[in-house]
Amino acid sequence: MDDVPPPFVPGAFAGAAHHYRLRVYFEDTDLSGIVYHANYLRYMERARSDMLRLAGIDQRAAMEAGEGAWAVTDLAIKYLRPAKLDDDLHVVSHVEAVRGASVVIAQxxxxSHGALSDDLLTEGRVTAAFLSPEGRPRRQPAGWADRFTAVMNGETIPC
Known part of the structure; x- marks a missing residue:
């Protein structure tokens, strides 16, 4: 039937890398048609959230259970080239380090140019710490560090 939308397609893992695609819309740009600098952080956040979801890390359940939530504690970003209106972008994320209460993700x-090579626009590195509801660092919920380590090693994640 034509009125049934196709299923939502999230990002995907290919080995140790998580791939997330998106398109630049008018709302993402400034008056010159260049992506506003803060939107690169939003794109990276969407990709990280998708990666965690696909890895079986249920952030919402942890928040609702009163266990805590992730917070960015360190961020470095380097802008190399601008993205523009209607560009197809590709965010590639790699888990670089897993600690008891934190994770480091490079993005x-x-x-994208289809089958041609891609232009690197932005590089970033994010450290996220798991915080208690009171805002203090605490160990990640049981099993999450194992899932991050599996992602880092390019292993298949059972959800």
Missing amino acids: RILR
């Missing part, structure tokens, strides 16, 4: 944003 790159590329402009």
Whole structure:
């Protein structure tokens, strides 16, 4: 039937890398048609959230159970080239380090050219700590560090 939308397609893992695609819309740009600098952080956040969801890390359940939530504690970003209106972008994320209460994720944003090579636009590195409801660092919920380590090693994640 034509009125049934196709299923939502999230990002995907390929080995140790999580891939997330998106398109630049008018709302993402400034008056010159260049992506506003803060939107690169939003793109990276969407990709990280998708990666966690696919890895079986249920952030919402942890918050609702009163266990805590993730908070960015360190962020470095380097802008190399601008993204523009209607560009197809590709966010590639890699888990670099897993600690008891934190995780470090490196991310790159590329402009896709189909089968041709991609242009590297932005590189970033984020450290996120798991915080208690009172805002203090605490160990990640049981099993999450194992899932992050599996992602880092390119292993298949059972959900």
